[in-house]
Amino acid sequence: MKFLPIAALALFAASPAFAGTSFLIDFEKNWDYGTAVDNTYSALGVEFVNVLGLSNDADFTYFTNAPSPLGTASAATFDAPGYSNAYLNVAGGVDGALSFYYSSPDAVVGAIKAYSGLNGTGTLLGTIDLTANTNDYSNWTAATFAFAGTAQSFDLTGSANLVGFDNIAAVPEASTYAMLLAGLGLMGLVARRSRR
The missing domain is CATH 2.60.120.260 (Galactose-binding domain-like)
Structure with missing residues (x-):
């Protein structure tokens, strides 16, 4: 469960969508x-x-x-x-x-x-x-x-x-949004698996 907040922080820190x-x-x-x-x-x-x-x-x-x-x-x-x-x-x-x-x-x-x-x-x-x-x-x-x-x-x-x-x-370029959505999807998958 502690992995999810750390993953979210890493995603937002690394995403170029928030740099420009x-x-x-x-x-x-x-x-x-x-x-x-x-x-x-x-x-x-x-x-x-x-x-x-x-x-x-x-x-x-x-x-x-x-x-x-x-x-x-x-x-x-x-x-x-x-x-x-x-x-x-x-x-x-x-x-x-x-x-x-x-x-x-x-x-x-x-x-x-x-x-x-x-x-x-x-x-x-x-x-x-x-x-x-x-x-x-x-x-x-x-x-x-x-x-x-x-x-x-x-x-x-x-x-x-x-x-x-x-x-x-x-x-921001469309690829930036695609990368952000992929990251959010991955976080959702991790959260779903951790609830099981």
């Missing part, structure tokens, strides 16, 4: 021009550095046809102290993949880089290049950035002042 954070950032609000996203999504465990929320208005009609039409985002860097890098930080970590939609008039090599630490620190886990898909930010492409390990930050500096983003999401 799940979220969907759709930027759906009216952003005043030049408004930083910053801690807007901190309740989801996500924070941004040097990323602006963008909404269309009478003077600014870019980023049309976005998956979530009210708002989008773009990394914004400047030649000023503190504004030279842009990040998406997830303290709880993202396991293996990040999905998003993007719009860009130019191909961008090294558009996003995944790092094991916050603000682009730690080990580089992967890099994704983005192809050009529009000339007026009206076309959006779904992309998945697969990388090795658990990322706590995504360096968006390579995409700054060029690429629009929408519907950024991190969802």
Whole structure:
């Protein structure tokens, strides 16, 4: 009987389902021009550095046809102290993949880089290049950035002042849920056998 609590503790400690954070950032609000996203999504465990929320208005009609039409985002860097890098930080970590939609008039090599630490620190886990898909930010492409390990930050500096983003999401992989369900099934079997 004492085996069951120990097995449950080992299962939850080892399962990647509990190592990463799940979220969907759709930027759906009216952003005043030049408004930083910053801690807007901190309740989801996500924070941004040097990323602006963008909404269309009478003077600014870019980023049309976005998956979530009210708002989008773009990394914004400047030649000023503190504004030279842009990040998406997830303290709880993202396991293996990040999905998003993007719009860009130019191909961008090294558009996003995944790092094991916050603000682009730690080990580089992967890099994704983005192809050009529009000339007026009206076309959006779904992309998945697969990388090795658990990322706590995504360096968006390579995409700054060029690429629009929408519907950024991190969802644990289906294999993670399958492994969790298999473990729970095994625990149920052990518990049933121990009752006999």
